[in-house]
Amino acid sequence: MTEGRFHGTERYVATDDLMMAVNAAVTLGRPLLVKGEPGTGKTQLAEEVAFALNRPFIQWHIKSTVKAQQGLYEYDAVSRLRDSQLGEGRVHDISNYIVKGKLWEAFTADVQPVLLIDEIDKADIEFPNDLLLELDRMEFYVYETRQTVKAHHRPIIIITSNNEKELPDAFLRRCFFHYIRFPDKETMEQIVRVHYPDLKKRLLSEALEAFFEIREAPGLKKRPSTSELLDWIKLLVAEDIPPEALRGDQRKLIPPLYGALLKNEQDVHLFERLLFMSRRKKD
Amino acid sequence: MMTDFFFKLRKASIPVTLTEFLTLLEALHQRVTAHSVEEFYYLARAALIKDERHYDRFDQVFASHFKGLETLFDGLVGANVPLEWLRKLAELTLSEEDQQLIESMGGWEKLMETFAQRMAEQEGRHQGGNKWIGTAGTSPYGAYGYNPEGIRIGQDQSRHRRAVKVWDRREFRNLDDTVELGTRNIKVALRRLRRFAREGAAEELDLDDTIRSTARNAGWLDLKMVPERHNAVKVLLFLDVGGSMDDHVRACEELFSAARSEFKHLEYFYFHNMVYEGLWKDNRRRHTEKIDTLTVLHTFTRDYKLILVGDATMSPYEITYPGGSVEHFNPEAGDVWMSRLLAAWPRAIWLNPQSSNRWSYIPSIQMVRELMSDRMYPLTLEGLEQGIRALQQLR
Numbered sequence: 200m201t202e203g204r205f206h207g208t209e210r211y212v213a214t215d216d217l218m219m220a221v222n223a224a225v226t227l228g229r230p231l232l233v234k235g236e237p238g239t240g241k242t243q244l245a246e247e248v249a250f251a252l253n254r255p256f257i258q259w260h261i262k263s264t265v266k267a268q269q270g271l272y273e274y275d276a277v278s279r280l281r282d283s284q285l286g287e288g289r290v291h292d293i294s295n296y297i298v299k300g301k302l303w304e305a306f307t308a309d310v311q312p313v314l315l316i317d318e319i320d321k322a323d324i325e326f327p328n329d330l331l332l333e334l335d336r337m338e339f340y341v342y343e344t345r346q347t348v349k350a351h352h353r354p355i356i357i358i359t360s361n362n363e364k365e366l367p368d369a370f371l372r373r374c375f376f377h378y379i380r381f382p383d384k385e386t387m388e389q390i391v392r393v394h395y396p397d398l399k400k401r402l403l404s405e406a407l408e409a410f411f412e413i414r415e416a417p418g419l420k421k422r423p424s425t426s427e428l429l430d431w432i433k434l435l436v437a438e439d440i441p442p443e444a445l446r447g448d449q450r451k452l453i454p455p456l457y458g459a460l461l462k463n464e465q466d467v468h469l470f471e472r473l474l475f476m477s478r479r480k481k482d
Numbered sequence: 483m484m485t486d487f488f489f490k491l492r493k494a495s496i497p498v499t500l501t502e503f504l505t506l507l508e509a510l511h512q513r514v515t516a517h518s519v520e521e522f523y524y525l526a527r528a529a530l531i532k533d534e535r536h537y538d539r540f541d542q543v544f545a546s547h548f549k550g551l552e553t554l555f556d557g558l559v560g561a562n563v564p565l566e567w568l569r570k571l572a573e574l575t576l577s578e579e580d581q582q583l584i585e586s587m588g589g590w591e592k593l594m595e596t597f598a599q600r601m602a603e604q605e606g607r608h609q610g611g612n613k614w615i616g617t618a619g620t621s622p623y624g625a626y627g628y629n630p631e632g633i634r635i636g637q638d639q640s641r642h643r644r645a646v647k648v649w650d651r652r653e654f655r656n657l658d659d660t661v662e663l664g665t666r667n668i669k670v671a672l673r674r675l676r677r678f679a680r681e682g683a684a685e686e687l688d689l690d691d692t693i694r695s696t697a698r699n700a701g702w703l704d705l706k707m708v709p710e711r712h713n714a715v716k717v718l719l720f721l722d723v724g725g726s727m728d729d730h731v732r733a734c735e736e737l738f739s740a741a742r743s744e745f746k747h748l749e750y751f752y753f754h755n756m757v758y759e760g761l762w763k764d765n766r767r768r769h770t771e772k773i774d775t776l777t778v779l780h781t782f783t784r785d786y787k788l789i790l791v792g793d794a795t796m797s798p799y800e801i802t803y804p805g806g807s808v809e810h811f812n813p814e815a816g817d818v819w820m821s822r823l824l825a826a827w828p829r830a831i832w833l834n835p836q837s838s839n840r841w842s843y844i845p846s847i848q849m850v851r852e853l854m855s856d857r858m859y860p861l862t863l864e865g866l867e868q869g870i871r872a873l874q875q876l877r
C-alpha cells in the first residue's frame with residue numbers, strides 16, 4: 200500500500216495533512232485543489248508529485264485571458280484564412296489548424312501524467328465550470344474534425360489557487376482540497392534545510408528569528424514568504440554575513456540585505472518605524 | 483455515527499454535501515487511510531472542507547464528535563477494513579433498530595450503493611428525507627455517552643493519549659470569516675471590496691475577440707463586448723475614532739485605505755461615537771479642522787453609498803438629546819443628523835466591530851440599528867459581504 204504513495208521528496212517538505220490530501224486525490228482519481236499564499240510551494244508540489252511517482256509532468260499556467268477551450272484545443276482560423284489567401288493546399292484539411300491543448304496532451308499521454316493547472320483563480324470565473332464536463336467524463340469532442348478525444352489514463356490533476364477569486368461550488372465538490380498554512384518555524388527550518396543542507400545552524404536560527412519577526416510586523420502590504428526567505432539566506436551566505444548581525448537585541452537597524460525580504464518601499468518605512476518605536480519603548 | 487458527523491457539520495453551517503460525504507466513504511473503502519485518527523482527520527478534512535475559513539469550525543465539530551473514540555482508529559493497519567470498521571463503528575453507535583434497518587436494506591454494501599443512488603437523485607437538494615439519513619442521530623449512544631474502555635479493537639490503549647490533538651489546537655481560528663477583521667484576513671476582505679468596486683461597469687469593445695471571431699466568421703464582422711474594467715461605485719466612508727473604537731479603528735482604516743486605489747470615488751470622514759454637525763478628515767487635527775456636515779451633505783450626490791463604521795457603543799443621550807455628546811455641545815441630537823444622512827444617501831449600512839452576540843445587551847447599539855432600519859452588520863468578512871450585498875440591493 201505504500202507503493203505509489205507520496206511522502207515528499209528530498210527537495211520538498213510535505214506535511215502530514217498535505218501528503219494525505221495528495222494520496223487521497225491520487226487514489227480516487229479526483230483533482231486536488233491547493234490553496235495558500237504565494238510562495239508556499241503550491242507549484243513545486245505538483246512537480247514533486249510527478250517526480251516522486253515517476254510520472255510525466257504537464258503544466259498549464261493560467262492567465263486572465265485563458266479560456267477553458269484552449270486546454271482542449273484551438274482552431275487557428277487566422278492561419279487558415281491566410282493560407283487560403285495564398286492558395287496553400289493544406290487549407291483543405293481542417294485538422295492542420297487544430298492546435299492541441301494541455302488537457303488533450305494529458306489525456307493522450309502514454310503513461311498517467313500529472314497535470315498542473317496553475318493559478319486557476321487568475322482566469323475568468325466561468326473557467327472552472329467550463330472544464331467540469333471534460334474533467335468528469337475524461338473526454339471531449341472536436342467538432343471541426345468530428346473526433347472524440349478520450350483519456351487513456353485519468354491524469355493526476357493538481358490545481359492551485361492564490362485565492363483571488365472564489366471558485367464555483369460545483370467545481371469544489373469534485374475536488375479534494377488542501378490549504379497550505381504558512382509554515383511554522385520547525386517546518387520552515389526543514390524547508391530551508393532541503394535548499395541549503397550545509398547552512399550553519401546559528402545563521403539559520405537567527406535568520407528564521409528575524410524573518411518571522413518581520414512577517415509579524417503589523418500592516419505590511421506584502422509579507423515576505425518562503426521564496427523571499429530562501430533568496431535572503433542565499434544573499435546572507437554569499438555576503439558572508441555573521442549570525443550576530445541578525446540578532447534582534449543587537450540590531451539597531453533593519454536587518455542586512457532586507458531588500459530581499461521587503462520589496463516595497465512603504466513596507467520598509469513601516470518596518471523602520473516599528474523598530475524605532477519598539478526601541479524607544481525599551482530604553 | 484458517520485452520518486451523525488455529517489449532520490453536525492451541516493449544523494455548524496459548513497456547506498458539506500452528500501457528494502463530498504460519499505467521497506469520504508469511498509476513500510475509506512479504498513483504504514486511503516485507516517492507520518490513525520489523525521490520518522482520518524486529515525482525510526475527512528480534505529474530502530469535506532473546501533474553504534480554509536471552515537477549517538476551524540470543522541476542528542470543533544470533529545473534536546466534540548470523535549471524543550473518546552480515538553482508539554477505534556488505532557491498530558487497524560492491515561485488517562480487513564474499512565467496511566468492517568465502518569460496521570464496527572455503526573454497531574457501537576447505532577441503535578438496534580437502526581442496525582436492523584441496515585440489515586433489512588441488504589447490509590452496508592447495499593446501503594452505500596443506495597446512498598449513492600439517492601444522492602444522485604437528490605443532488606442539489608442537500609436535505610434529509612432519506613430513510614437512512616432520517617434515522618441517523620437517534621442512537622442512544624451519543625459520542626459523549628460512549629465508554630472507550632469497553633471495546634478492544636485496537637490493541638494499544640495508551641496510544642490514544644497523545645498530547646494535543648491537531649484539531650484541538652485550533653490553528654485555523656483566524657481563517658474563519660465570522661471572527662473580526664484583522665491583519666490576517668484583511669486581504670480577503672479587500673478582495674470582496676474590489677469585487678464591489680467593479681460592479682456596474684459598462685461594456686466596452688473587445689478588439690482581440692472581435693478580430694478572432696470575425697476571422698472565424700470568414701470575414702463577417704462579429705462584435706464582441708467585455709465589461710469595462712474600471713470602477714463605477716461611489717462610496718462615502720464615515721469612521722468612528724477615539725474612545726471605545728481605538729482597538730478596531732486600525733483594522734478598518736487599513737482595510738479601506740488599501741481599497742482606496744480600487745474605488746474611483748471613495749471619500750472618508752471621521753466622527754466620534756455619533757455624527758453631529760461637524761466631521762473631520764485628519765484625525766490628528768480633529769479639534770481644529772472641522773468640516774460642516776451640512777457641506778458634506780450638499781457635496782456628495784445621492785448615488786454615493788454610505789458606509790458607517792463604528793461600535794455604536796455610547797450613552798443613549800449621545801443619540802437622542804441635544805447636548806448629549808461627550809466631547810462638545812451639540813445643538814441638535816445625533817438621531818436628527820442620522821436621519822439627514824439617510825435621506826441624502828439612502829443606500830447606507832453600518833459596520834460594527836463589536837461582536838454581534840453582544841449587540842442586544844447594549845441599548846445604544848439597538849437604537850442605532852433601528853435608525854439604520856436593521857442594516858447593521860458585524861465587521862467580519864461575513865458581515866462585510868452581507869453589508870455589500872445589502873448596498874447592492876438597495877435602490
Ligand SMILES: Nc1ncnc2c1ncn2[C@@H]1O[C@H](COP(=O)(O)OP(=O)(O)O)[C@@H](O)[C@H]1O
Pocket residue numbers: 210211212213235236237238239240241242243244390393425426429
Ligand atoms: N514545502 C516546501 N519544501 C521545499 N521548498 C519549498 C516548500 N515550500 C516552498 N518552497 C520553496 O519556495 C519557493 C516558492 O515555491 P512555489 O512553488 O513557487 O510557491 P507558490 O506556487 O505557492 O507560489 C520555491 O523556491 C520552493 O522551492
Ligand SMILES: [Mg+2]
Pocket residue numbers: 238241242243317359
Ligand atoms: Mg506558483
